[in-house]
Amino acid sequence: MSELPPLRDLQLFASVDAQTLQRLARDAKVETFADGEVVFRQGDKAVFFVVVLHGYVKLSRTASCGDEALVNICTAGESLYEALTPDGAIYRVGAEAIGEASVLKLSAARFGGLLRDSSSLARAVIDEAARKISALISEVESLKGQNADQRLAQFILSLCPGGEDSCCFRLPYDKRLIAARLGVKQETLSRAFAKLRDIGVRTETRDIFVESVSRLAAECRGGDRHAHLPSERGDFLESRNVVA
Amino acid sequence: MSELPPLRDLQLFASVDAQTLQRLARDAKVETFADGEVVFRQGDKAVFFVVVLHGYVKLSRTASCGDEALVNICTAGESLYEALTPDGAIYRVGAEAIGEASVLKLSAARFGGLLRDSSSLARAVIDEAARKISALISEVESLKGQNADQRLAQFILSLCPGGEDSCCFRLPYDKRLIAARLGVKQETLSRAFAKLRDIGVRTETRDIFVESVSRLAAECRGGDRHAHLPSERGDFLESRNVVA
DNA sequence: CGCCGACTTGAGCAATCTCAATCATGGTGG
DNA sequence: CCACCATGATTGAGATTGCTCAAGTCGGCG
Numbered sequence: 226m227s228e229l230p231p232l233r234d235l236q237l238f239a240s241v242d243a244q245t246l247q248r249l250a251r252d253a254k255v256e257t258f259a260d261g262e263v264v265f266r267q268g269d270k271a272v273f274f275v276v277v278l279h280g281y282v283k284l285s286r287t288a289s290c291g292d293e294a295l296v297n298i299c300t301a302g303e304s305l306y307e308a309l310t311p312d313g314a315i316y317r318v319g320a321e322a323i324g325e326a327s328v329l330k331l332s333a334a335r336f337g338g339l340l341r342d343s344s345s346l347a348r349a350v351i352d353e354a355a356r357k358i359s360a361l362i363s364e365v366e367s368l369k370g371q372n373a374d375q376r377l378a379q380f381i382l383s384l385c386p387g388g389e390d391s392c393c394f395r396l397p398y399d400k401r402l403i404a405a406r407l408g409v410k411q412e413t414l415s416r417a418f419a420k421l422r423d424i425g426v427r428t429e430t431r432d433i434f435v436e437s438v439s440r441l442a443a444e445c446r447g448g449d450r451h452a453h454l455p456s457e458r459g460d461f462l463e464s465r466n467v468v469a
Numbered sequence: 470m471s472e473l474p475p476l477r478d479l480q481l482f483a484s485v486d487a488q489t490l491q492r493l494a495r496d497a498k499v500e501t502f503a504d505g506e507v508v509f510r511q512g513d514k515a516v517f518f519v520v521v522l523h524g525y526v527k528l529s530r531t532a533s534c535g536d537e538a539l540v541n542i543c544t545a546g547e548s549l550y551e552a553l554t555p556d557g558a559i560y561r562v563g564a565e566a567i568g569e570a571s572v573l574k575l576s577a578a579r580f581g582g583l584l585r586d587s588s589s590l591a592r593a594v595i596d597e598a599a600r601k602i603s604a605l606i607s608e609v610e611s612l613k614g615q616n617a618d619q620r621l622a623q624f625i626l627s628l629c630p631g632g633e634d635s636c637c638f639r640l641p642y643d644k645r646l647i648a649a650r651l652g653v654k655q656e657t658l659s660r661a662f663a664k665l666r667d668i669g670v671r672t673e674t675r676d677i678f679v680e681s682v683s684r685l686a687a688e689c690r691g692g693d694r695h696a697h698l699p700s701e702r703g704d705f706l707e708s709r710n711v712v713a
Numbered sequence: 714c715g716c717c718g719a720c721t722t723g724a725g726c727a728a729t730c731t732c733a734a735t736c737a738t739g740g741t742g743g
Numbered sequence: 744c745c746a747c748c749a750t751g752a753t754t755g756a757g758a759t760t761g762c763t764c765a766a767g768t769c770g771g772c773g
Contacts, residue, residue, distance in 0.1 A: 286610050290690045294613040296606055307606060311599040317606065340592065347591035348584065354598035355555040361605035362540055362551060362561065366530050368612040369538040369652040372760070400720070408613040413761055415721050430720085430770085446534040616728070644752070657729060659753055674738085674752085 229255055230278060232329075236302035237276060237353055245343040254330045258322035265308070267319040273330040275305040280326025281398060284308055285405075286318040295405040297360070298323065298398070306350070307357050313337070323398050368408055371445070376407045377417040378444040381426060385438050393434040473499055474522060476573075480546035481520060481597055489587040498574045502566035509552070511563040517574040519549040524570025525642060528552055529649075530562040539649040541604070542567065542642065550594070551601050557581070567642050615689070617653045621661040622688040624651060625670060629682050637678040 232238045232246050232253070241249075255278065258264060264275065264282060277299045284305060287293040296318050299305055305328075308316045313333065340347050367376050380403065385392050396403065404414040418428050424444055425436030435441055476482045476490050476497070485493075499522065502508060508519065508526060521543045528549060531537040540562050543549055549572075552560045557577065584591050611620050624647065629636050640647065648658040662672055668688060669680030679685055 286606065288610065288614055288690070292614050294610040296609060306599075307602050309599065311596065311603050313599070317603065340595070341588045344585045344588065344591060347588060347595065351584070351591065351594055351598065352555065354595065354602065355550075355553065355557070357602055358551050358598065358605065359555050359561065361602065361609060362530065364609055365540060365605060365612065366532065366538040368609065370532055370536050410762060411720075412722080412763085416761090419721085446532070654730060655752075656731085656754085660729095663753085 229253055229329075235276060235278075235329075237304055237349055239349075240345055241349050242343060242345045245339055245346050248339060249331060249336075249346075252332050252335055255327060256330060257325065257327040260322060260324050262322045264305075264320035264322060264328060265316050267316055269316050271309055271313055271316050272333055274333050274336040275308070275320070276329040276331070277301055277303050277305070278327040278329055281323040282326055282328065283321050283323050283402065284318045285321070293405075294408075295402070297357075298402065298406060300397075304353055306353055307361075323402065373407065373409045373413050374417045374420050375445050376409075377403075377414065378421060378426075378441055380407060381421070381433060381435065382438065382441050382445060384433070385435055385441075390438050391434075391436050392438065393432060396431045396433060399431070473497055473573075479520060479522075479573075481548055481593055483593075484589060485593050486587060486589045489583055489590050492583055493575060493580075493590075496576050496579055499571060500574060501569065501571040504566060504568050506566045508549075508564035508566060508572060509560050511560055513560050515553055515557055515560050516577055518577050518580040519552070519564070520573040520575070521545055521547050521549070522571040522573055525567040526570055526572065527565050527567050527646065528562045529565070537649075538652075539646070541601075542646065542650060544641075548597055550597055551605075567646065612652055617651065617657050618661045618664050619689050620651045620653070621647075621658065622665060622670075622685055625665070625677060625679065626682065626685050626689060628677070629679055629685075634682050635678075635680050636682065637676060640675045640677060643675070 229250060232241075232250055238246060238249070256264075258280075265271075265273075267286060279301050282299045282305065284296040284299060284307065285293050286296055297307060305320055308318045308320060310317045340350060367379060371379070384394060384397070386394065400414055401411055404411045407414065409417070418426075421441075421444070422428070424440055426441060427434040427436075473494060476485075476494055482490060482493070500508075502524075509515075509517070511530060523545050526543045526549065528540040528543060528551065529537050530540055541551060549564055552562050552564060554561045584594060611623060615623070628638060628641070630638065644658055645655055648655045651658065653661070662670075665685075665688070666672070668684055670685060671678040671680075
């Protein structure tokens with residue numbers, strides 16, 4: 226139970242009116258989780274609307290046959306909106322902290338009420354949903370149309386800070402999770418990393434060094450086979466606001 | 470340009486207040502399309518919020534390398550919400566009629582304004598977004614965790630009318646599209662249909678006869694390997710409303 | 714030192730794709 | 744009525760991709 230941070234700083238609430246923000250703050254609870262701790266389970270009654278404050282929270286859905294599909298990895302400022310069923314009654318996916326993480330919990334019932342009263346809050350939620358949809362469409366697109374190597378290339382690309390054509394940075398979480406996120410087995414991911422080595426992507430445990438971001442971007446579009454149309458950076462991370 | 474149908478009858482607008490509905494109707498345009506006609510193109514400026522009135526509209530996204538991933542097939546009462554980018558400026562996917570179809574076009578600018586003024590409309594959009602998210606999560610889940618046979622089984626299952634354990638019905642669109650929807654090639658789909666024949670799913674061109682729906686449901690959970698946890702009907706089609 | 718977890722690598726296998734041939738089926742024009 | 748074609752669907756054979764299982768490496772850390 227740590228201090229309540231200013232809600233205004235969260236992307237989700239950036240343009241919500243002050244009064245609503247104040248009301249939200251009134252019953253907001255902050256909770257911290259250690260690595261691997263469960264935020265909520267798939268099937269639980271959805272009593273809270275949850276927003277990530279810091280760290281990463283993994284959303285995954287386990288099918289009746291037992292295998293688990295990673296749905297998203299949410300980070301600071303994102304809600305766990307996609308965890309809710311369309312009727313908002315239960316969580317359709319489970320949520321678990323990756324590394325230490327803290328979240329904001331808002332009473333779902335009260336949140337629903339504020340949604341009715343505040344158009345800026347409603348708008349914020351609509352924008353948030355649009356971002357989630359956008360990210361999911363990107364995921365479906367890459368699952369259907371790209372092989373493991375290309376998906377990894379795109380993922381790394383999405384992590385590259387803009388600006389320089391060569392860059393280095395650290396992977397946000399371990400390779401087991403990256404594999405799950407890309408929808409492949411760890412062994413396959415490992416081999417994909419090996420292939421990227423040939424086009425100037427060096428990896429050292431968790432550190433990545435990209436020789437040429439543009440070279441990498443070309444890889445996403447299919448190695449060397451085709452090569453036209455302007456590049457378009459994939460959005461494993463997203464931003465902005467929606468509808469009209 | 471046909472008659473404007475009562476907006477109230479569309480699932481999307483079912484619980485929107487009368488005044489807003491009236492305002493929506495004021496500038497709503499109905500447009501009809503023949504099979505294969507383009508409703509809008511990927512990258513177009515998003516000047517309309519579009520809702521399907523009847524028939525099917527295919528949403529697909531073509532990557533820079535040219536191959537096209539089917540994102541969704543929308544039917545009566547559904548909006549083409551997921552076509553919008555998070556900032557609502559352009560369409561991130563293209564829309565095309567499958568067979569004859571008609572849609573409602575609402576000025577995006579005006580729609581945005583009404584969204585601010587009417588909490589019931591905002592709520593309707595939030596619910597719609599939640600349904601889209603739910604469907605997309607199901608799709609990601611099945612792409613990551615199931616093979617082609619299981620995906621087809623689940624798809625057919627989602628088309629079975631409830632009630633009887635055996636049933637027959639007609640496929641809503643041709644196998645080319647079903648293949649795209651499931652993310653496999655037509656040949657693979659054809660072989661998957663052949664396998665389902667062994668477990669009592671007979672196909673005659675476009676007509677399907679399912680001997681035992683429960684037998685089919687078992688197939689989705691992994692053929693015969695595992696068999697616990699209560700069944701849960703996949704949602705290629707969805708319904709209901711959201712967020713506490 | 715020795716174990717453990719995370720990662721890598723190898724070899725064989727299964728699922729899916731690709732390319733190509735074949736088979737309805739429905740419509741068209743003679 | 745029939746020959747002919749176009750389209751969608753099926754089937755086969757071989758190439759690819761990714762998976763499984765198993766072994767091996769590497770870096771902490773007790």
